[in-house]
Each structure stands twice: as C-alpha cells, then as structure tokens.
Amino acid sequence: MAERNVRWGILATGGIAAAFAADLVDLPDAEIVAVASRRREPAEAFAERFGVARAYGDWESLAADPEVDVVYVATPHSAHRAAAGLCLEAGRNVLCEKPFTLNLREAEDLVALAREHDRFLMEAMWMYCNPLVRRLKALVEDGAIGEVRTVQADFGLAGHLLPGARNGVLPSGHRLRDPALGGGALLDLGVYPVSFAQLLLGEPDGITASAVLSEEGVDLQTGALLSWESGALAALHCSIAGGTAVTASVTGTRGRIDVPSGFFHPDRFVLHRDGRDPEEFAADPADGPRTSLRHEAKEVMRALRAGEKESPLVPLEGTLAVMRTLDAVRERIGVRYPGDAVTATARATV
Numbered sequence: 001m002a003e004r005n006v007r008w009g010i011l012a013t014g015g016i017a018a019a020f021a022a023d024l025v026d027l028p029d030a031e032i033v034a035v036a037s038r039r040r041e042p043a044e045a046f047a048e049r050f051g052v053a054r055a056y057g058d059w060e061s062l063a064a065d066p067e068v069d070v071v072y073v074a075t076p077h078s079a080h081r082a083a084a085g086l087c088l089e090a091g092r093n094v095l096c097e098k099p100f101t102l103n104l105r106e107a108e109d110l111v112a113l114a115r116e117h118d119r120f121l122m123e124a125m126w127m128y129c130n131p132l133v134r135r136l137k138a139l140v141e142d143g144a145i146g147e148v149r150t151v152q153a154d155f156g157l158a159g160h161l162l163p164g165a166r167n168g169v170l171p172s173g174h175r176l177r178d179p180a181l182g183g184g185a186l187l188d189l190g191v192y193p194v195s196f197a198q199l200l201l202g203e204p205d206g207i208t209a210s211a212v213l214s215e216e217g218v219d220l221q222t223g224a225l226l227s228w229e230s231g232a233l234a235a236l237h238c239s240i241a242g243g244t245a246v247t248a249s250v251t252g253t254r255g256r257i258d259v260p261s262g263f264f265h266p267d268r269f270v271l272h273r274d275g276r277d278p279e280e281f282a283a284d285p286a287d288g289p290r291t292s293l294r295h296e297a298k299e300v301m302r303a304l305r306a307g308e309k310e311s312p313l314v315p316l317e318g319t320l321a322v323m324r325t326l327d328a329v330r331e332r333i334g335v336r337y338p339g340d341a342v343t344a345t346a347r348a349t350v
C-alpha cells in the first residue's frame with residue numbers, strides 16, 4: 001500500500017458521505033472504488049456523481065470487496081455498530097463517523113472486533129485531526145496556560161441550520177428527532193464539546209447533567225458539568241433548539257485560550273498568557289477550507305501505510321472514554337434508545 005493509492009469504500013450515501021467523498025476526490029493518493037447503500041439506486045447515483053467504479057445495493061458486498069482498503073461508515077449513529085462490525089468481520093479497515101456508536105457497549109464490541117481481526121479502526125472525530133486543534137493541544141501540554149482549570153464549550157444549531165430541516169423545523173422522522181436513530185443534541189453535537197474537554201483533560205472523575213427533552217424523548221438541549229480530581233471543571237452545552245455561539249475556551253493557572261465560533265473546526269484561536277499581549281494562531285491556507293474532512297482522511301491513509309491499527313490522533317481508548325461519558329450523561333438526563341436494550345439483550349443471550 002505504501003506505493004499505491006488508498007482505495008476507499010463509502011457505506012451510506014447521505015449528507016456527510018457526499019461531503020467526505022468530495023474531499024477524498026481532491027486527495028491525489030486516495031481513490032473511491034466502491035459505494036454501498038441500502039438500495040441500489042442511491043448507490044448508483046452516488047457512484048455516478050463521484051466517478052466511483054462499483055455501486056452496491058447492500059452493505060455485505062462492499063464489506064466483502066477485497067479491493068477496498070478502508071470503508072468509511074456514514075450511516076446514522078444507530079447503524080454504526082452493525083455497519084462497521086460487518087466490515088471489520090469481513091477484513092476491511094474502518095473509519096466510522098461520530099458518535100462512534102450509540103453507547104459504550106457497542107463501542108467496545110467494535111474495538112474487540114478490530115483487535116480480533118487485526119484491522120485498523122478509527123472514529124471520524126475530524127476535530128482531533130484539525131491542525132489548529134493539534135496546535136492548541138500541544139500548547140496546553142507545553143504549559144502555555146499553566147494547569148488547566150476550566151473548559152467551556154458549546155455546540156447548538158438552530159432548526160433552520162440543521163441539515164434536512166424544512167421551514168426551520170426538523171420534520172418528524174428526521175434522524176435527529178428519532179430515538180431509533182440515536183436522535184437528540186448530545187450524540188450528534190454534544191460529542192464535540194465532550195471530546196474537546198477530554199482531549200485536554202482525559203476522562204472525567206465526576207459528571208452531572210441536565211436536559212430538556214422532546215416529545216419523542218430525545219434531548220433538545222443538554223448541559224453537562226464534568227469534573228476532575230485535579231481541580232478542573234468543564235461546562236459543556238449542546239442544542240438542536242437554538243444556534244449558540246459554538247465557541248470554546250480553556251482557562252489555566254497562567255492564561256487562557258479562546259477558540260471562536262466553530263471551535264470544532266477552527267481557523268484561528270487566541271492565546272492569552274498572563275502579562276503578555278494576546279497571540280493569535282491562524283490556520284495555514286495550505287490546509288484548505290476549515291470544513292475540509294481531508295485531515296482525518298489523510299491521517300487514516302498515513303496510519304494504513306505505516307501498518308498501524310489505530311491512530312495516535314484519535315486513539316480507541318479516547319473514543320471509549322468519550323462514549324463512557326456520553327452514556328453517563330444520557331443516564332443522568334433520562335435518554336434511552338431502543339438500541340440500548342437490543343444490544344444488552346443480544347449480549348445477554350451470547
């Protein structure tokens with residue numbers, strides 16, 4: 001693989017699958033060789049749009065395709081476990097969209113499958129691959145702001161900004177309203193503030209949370225307070241009921257870093273070190289548009305070429321730790337999905 005293009009398969013043909021495919025097409029050493037949908041027609045339309053050679057009307061055929069090096073799973077959250085599991089069992093490497101799975105139990109299943117089949121597996125937490133986020137993490141680790149004491153981060157979108165909304169409202173059956181698809185703000189958007197806090201502080205020692213739920217029983221907005229025995233706190237918020245600032249701030253004993261709107265794919269941030277003028281860090285224009293998913297794709301290809309089974313930028317232990325936090329928050333706010341019970345029952349009968 002060191003010498004040739006990495007051959008990608010795309011599993012599902014929705015909004016993010018198209019965005020990811022468009023970014024892959026721009027990478028000279030990547031090639032999309034196959035796409036799979038639950039039905040043949042969407043796969044064929046996607047294949048035609050992105051110049052993909054093989055279009056499958058089922059997931060199994062993609063998973064079994066020996067000329068696919070890595071599959072990008074882009075289904076709703078509730079299907080990540082099934083789709084990624086199928087691919088790993090068939091010997092494919094997998095990049096799986098965020099949130100990695102519906103719950104920790106499913107996440108552990110996937111990690112176990114990847115290890116059993118000796119395959120590469122990574123959560124598509126593109127924020128962790130963003131060059132400026134990496135820079136921010138390095139500055140914090142180097143002590144630029146002293147010991148981290150507080151993280152604030154929020155991600156709220158107004159109805160009209162959410163993909164698939166009509167007249168500013170999410171139609172019933174939309175994946176973000178549907179408990180069967182893992183709907184609600186926390187798993188879709190809250191995963192970013194949680195992942196941001198845990199990137200800098202690791203897994204929390206304490207978690208409290210409160211939420212407003214929809215009539216379907218998914219969270220419209222959730223606030224969570226995470227705490228660490230070190231004395232750090234993270235105040236996190238997410239919402240599908242209103243467009244918040246989508247900013248993040250990290251305060252330490254000797255300064256602060258402010259990340260402006262769109263903190264999960266920043267194009268700049270400001271470092272305030274006590275007693276010094278603020279320093280602005282800006283994205284390198286050569287890194288492409290801030291919405292580009294190329295950095296995670298490049299990280300997957302780098303790892304595959306190096307023979308690595310997981311990425312040091314998005315380690316599986318970190319993904320599991322985030323899923324543990326999301327489970328704990330859901331438990332506190334009373335959001336349960338049908339898939340939680342299915343997984344538990346299925347495992348109990350093994």
Ligand SMILES: NC(=O)C1=CN([C@@H]2O[C@H](COP(=O)(O)OP(=O)(O)OC[C@H]3O[C@@H](n4cnc5c(N)ncnc54)[C@H](OP(=O)(O)O)[C@@H]3O)[C@@H](O)[C@H]2O)C=CC1
Binds near residue numbers: 012038124
């Ligand atoms: N990294 C990022 O910035 C983003 C990540 N995401 C993540 O990507 C995932 C998909 O989101 P998005 O693309 O917005 O969603 P969409 O609804 O646009 O697309 C999801 C696709 O999955 C397939 N699908 C739909 N329902 C089901 C089902 N019940 N079971 C299995 N497959 C189904 C369909 O493809 P087909 O008809 O071909 O089977 C559908 O087009 C989510 O987990 C989300 O969190 C989403 C947006 C941005």
Ligand SMILES: O=C1CO[C@H](CO)[C@@H](O)[C@@H]1O
Binds near residue numbers: 157163188189
């Ligand atoms: O991950 C995500 C990032 O932002 C999108 C909206 O712009 C979300 O819907 C999505 O799930």
